Amino acid sequence: MKKSALSLSILAALALGTASAQTTVKIATLSPLSGGQSDLGTQIRNGAQLAVNEYKAQFQKLGMNLQLVAYDDQADPATGTAQARKIAADRQILAVVGTLNSGVAIPSSQALASSHVAMVSPANTANQVTDRGLSNMNRIVARDDAQGPAGANFITGNLKAKKVYILNDKTAYGEGLAKEVEKALRAKNIQVVANEGTEEKSDFSGIVSKIKLQRPDAIYFGGIYNQVGVFIKQLRDAGIDTPVVGGDGLDSSELATIAGTGANNIYFTTVAAPIDALPAAKVFAANFKKTFNDEAQGFGAFGYDAAKVVLQGILNAARANGNKVPTREQVEAAIRKGTFTGLLSGRVSFNSVGDRTAATLYVMNVQGGKYRLATRIPVKPARQ
Template sequence: MHPSSRAFLSLVAGATALFAAHAASAAETIKIGVAGPFSGAYAAFGEQQWRGAEQAAKDINAAGGVMGKMIELAKGDDACEPKQAVAVANRLVDNDGIVAVAGHFCSSSTMPSSEVYADAGVLQMTHGSTNPQVTDRGIPTIFRMCGRDDQQGVVGAEFVINTLKAKNIAVLHDKTVYGKGLADAMMAHMKSLGLQPVLYEGLTQGEKDFNALVTKVKAAKSDAVYFGGLHAEAGPLVRQMREQGIDAPFVSGDGIVSEEFVLAAGGPQYVKNVFMTFGADPRRIAAGKALVEKFRAAGYEPEGYTLYSYAVIQSITQAIAGTKTTDADKLAKWLKTHGAQTVMGPKSWDAKGDLKVSDYVMYKWNDDGKYEQMD
């Protein structure tokens, strides 16, 4: 045999062995993607997400795994950038071989990436994407562990009008799928209650100087400001409002559910009279008490979406255990039929993949820079 032929056969044999070893290794674990903003301005939400998912995987594995296999997480950083989210989705599917994905966080990332997962037959469950179009597009294998903006916006509007008694309401947003969608949902309900906004304006993500916009808010004699967006912009916006002498209530949504909001605002002194909508505080739910204590004992406060992310991994793995398969259609059908038991209590989903029960409530930021659920 010619030496080059031996070398070729040796190379083929080596590649075959490597592929077999990789396949065997892949078969030994159940790989789940965790996709979200682990870098950039919104990395605080990625930190919450990863903490929850990682702890869930550890706890499930400590209890024996699923079908005798260990859960393995594959991390994908989309930085809340739609194009990057698509690239992350392709990598998780093609290179990491995931069978399900927990994520993404931003609706603008979840929607384009969902096409990749749907085409690949990968179950997707987002812990934080609230834009209605996430589930309204008819993808049968996508779910959320959170509510929708057309639910959240209603709660926000009724609070501003019925509780705060505001009449001159400025509605602002960050021009994103999430931020504008939330602001529009709030404004639609506000209009149904008989009020028109005195100002409706968008700002640009990544900018920090909003003084020109604040001047417009002041000129409109706004007695309340509603903002659809995330903490990186909400913080400087509310600080500049206060610096220009606007003490009107500032109301936002679940995009500021992080103590990073206080840092972005420049300190607790700037978050007085700030309110937000978010699901009922999962740290108060009896089903998650032991987990909350475990996190705190380790020096981590499981704020925001931490327990949501934990619950996503629980739900996915319960579906795999219940169906004894990773087929996305079968997993989806099982979840819609059986629901899941989570650290946030029992969860059930409708035909779209939305939670059957949405529990949005109001929160207020206190003088210590902490948020508290309003009873």
């Protein structure tokens, strides 16, 4: 009995010694985990967590204890920047998956740049995110200058619209997308009757009245599902069934919930593929459901892919560093220069400013509250 207890004590001591020899390595997520956009932000965090769960064993073999720490940016640039400074102060964090919102990514990535904390975004589309040329900012999704024209082409080619009313939510994301759509429509000699910015969240009666008078063939709204869903509900309640088109900010199951019985004749381009459009996502979706008791959405899959890029980048940097914990600068360089495979969305590599060298856009249709894939569009950034 005593011998057994002694043996157990020795084993426990050895286990503690092994645990203490492990160096903690962290990656962070930065996305809205509270507020009106938390549905998508939580998808990103949870997708990243699944990737971390898968990679833990590989890191343990190198003597590293891999952890994910999640930061809530509340979809707010000031909050995101403050959180970015906290991330920079934690030297164990080597890279970040995020953000959801371009307006948050721009100042947050700038705040992390001097500390060389690499970011890989699963969602940001504004051109300015990468056009600034920061060495730490990368994205695995298409840009607004691809998404905007794709939306405009759908409006003219599929909806055959000749007169379009454009709205935006006055954020870097919404304004940037609306600007690209307007530019592409005008190039096709389509009449753009307005490009109106609004921060309204609850009462769109004034805008609905103007739309009723203008009688456009299509409405484009550069914004996020929680705002656009309310607008669509009020638009349909007013008896207006005009097609509403938007960008990837509409890519949430909550859009149909908010729009209610008005969730018809809605189209949106999205950079995050629907799960059923990703052949490799079946196992991922099952694991997501089992782990979080929630259905995986597009941004969950792209949060997973962005995290895999980050984790493979860290492992590549570690191997080049003699299997030791790499520096942030080494991770930053490994991510920008790497080629990453085994992802749900396909092979990833980045150009000189951090744009994915080959991405895909998807056009979704919401009819009767149900989502279906309308078409897919391969795109490449103008700069390679």
